[in-house]
Amino acid sequence: MGTTLDEELQQPASFFHSQLSFAAPSRVFGAFSEGELVAAAGIRWPTNHASGKHKTILYGVQTAPAFRRQSLGRRLVRQAVDHAFSSGCLRIYLYVYVPNPGAVSLYESLGFVSSGAEPEELNIDGHYYDLQYMSLRNPAPLGAGDRGGG
Numbered sequence: 192m193g194t195t196l197d198e199e200l201q202q203p204a205s206f207f208h209s210q211l212s213f214a215a216p217s218r219v220f221g222a223f224s225e226g227e228l229v230a231a232a233g234i235r236w237p238t239n240h241a242s243g244k245h246k247t248i249l250y251g252v253q254t255a256p257a258f259r260r261q262s263l264g265r266r267l268v269r270q271a272v273d274h275a276f277s278s279g280c281l282r283i284y285l286y287v288y289v290p291n292p293g294a295v296s297l298y299e300s301l302g303f304v305s306s307g308a309e310p311e312e313l314n315i316d317g318h319y320y321d322l323q324y325m326s327l328r329n330p331a332p333l334g335a336g337d338r339g340g341g
């Protein structure tokens with residue numbers, strides 16, 4: 192996700208709190224097993240400016256290793272997508288460091304399409320990773336206020 196495990200372990204709790212605290216309608220969806228968070232997917236509006244209110248970012252998608260391939264990722268991303276679109280979002284963006292065939296396949300299965308790449312965007316322990324952008328457009332017909340300037 193762009194940081195090493197060591198870097199993550201050094202982050203204060205407030206860092207993780209801030210990742211979960213974007214103003215509504217931004218929201219984080221979670222799946223729990225015996226009270227433990229085992230999967231998550233977040234959706235956030237990156238700006239309040241009128242020019243950018245139509246877009247959201249899907250972030251923080253992950254499933255604990257022991258709970259993978261049980262459809263939790265797909266269910267949570269679908270919930271995040273439904274929430275974004277029912278809240279008026281026109282297009283959802285995400286980025287994924289590749290290769291990550293599992294994540295790309297998950298997103299493609301929900302209709303996300305690749306919209307470009309940033310070569311060698313990340314260097315973790317001497318390995319370079321490309322960043323792949325993907326997005327998904329709200330399939331609902333546009334309302335009068337949804338396009339242009341508003």
Ligand SMILES: CC(C)(COP(=O)(O)OP(=O)(O)OC[C@H]1O[C@@H](n2cnc3c(N)ncnc32)[C@H](O)[C@@H]1OP(=O)(O)O)[C@@H](O)C(=O)NCCC(=O)NCCS
Nearest residue numbers: 252253254259260261262263264265287292293294296297
């Ligand atoms: C990617 C990730 C979130 C998938 O979570 P998950 O709960 O296992 O996903 P699901 O069980 O809902 O799988 C949905 C679909 O994604 C695809 N998929 C998931 N994991 C896959 C894998 N390892 N290889 C290939 N396809 C995979 C499949 O198409 C799968 O559908 P299927 O099981 O019907 O074949 C999980 O592997 C993960 O946490 N990875 C590490 C963190 C990460 O890379 N997050 C994405 C950051 S952008």
